[in-house]
């Protein structure tokens with residue numbers, strides 16, 4: 006299943022007032038209520054800025070090669086921990102861990118019909134689904150492809166991000182109201198250009214944010230990272246990593262050697278993100294070697310190949326609380 010939509014203007018104002026689209030695209034009326042839309046955008050923009058303003062530097066360390074701009078805040082971290090603790094009794098009572106299957110929709114945002122413009126071939130989406138399911142093999146979590154929507158908009162393609170004001174403005178302009186599909190159990194994979202920051206490959210919205218920002222929920226990934234893409238990191242594990250955040254996981258290097266770490270007992274602490282594939286690296290006393298092979302580290306793509314049992318359990322807990 007696929008559909009195509011076209012937005013020709015490149016400026017934010019032109020984009021909103023002059024959009025053109027085919028008849029199959031939903032929610033055209035949202036642009037007709039411009040005053041309410043702008044008011045709502047204003048409110049959401051303020052709230053998102055509050056979230057980002059509370060982001061702790063320790064929680065979102067910059068990597069030697071920054072890969073992921075998923076916004077964490079201590080507040081959101083506390084909210085998730087409390088919710089999981091409250092639900093823990095029920096989870097422990099389960100006789101066995103059920104399997105979870107998520108519907109997946111791709112939104113391919115492209116500036117034009119060329120590959121460099123973001124128009125990825127269907128074959129790469131098929132390959133990405135295979136890589137995604139392979140990455141989660143053994144965790145009880147799997148993903149079922151449901152369809153692709155192709156969206157022509159150089160503004161969305163170039164600007165959407167959470168790491169800067171212009172990117173937030175694009176993200177909050179109504180994009181999600183139009184194109185996001187499903188509910189909290191539905192994974193939306195948005196492919197974008199990240200033209201304003203060539204070091205970031207993706208970000209995700211934590212599950213705790215769904216209650217207030219359902220229209221933004223999903224992961225946003227640089228299109229060149231799909232298997233067979235043109236990025237240096239093009240084996241598809243960027244999507245695996247961002248889905249880990251979408252299911253509540255933190256980076257393995259969270260908090261360095263101190264603090265709460267990533268809240269997972271079987272991922273040894275590490276002082277900083279790994280780069281390359283430094284086998285035997287051990288940057289923190291105790292706990293064992295750094296988890297450089299873990300999908301939630303920043304080590305080289307070919308080096309990352311696993312989640313731990315503790316991470317699988319954490320994802321199950323998160324799903325039962327937020328995504329089931």
Ligand SMILES: [Zn+2]
Pocket residue numbers: 073074075246247250256
């Ligand atoms: Zn990340």
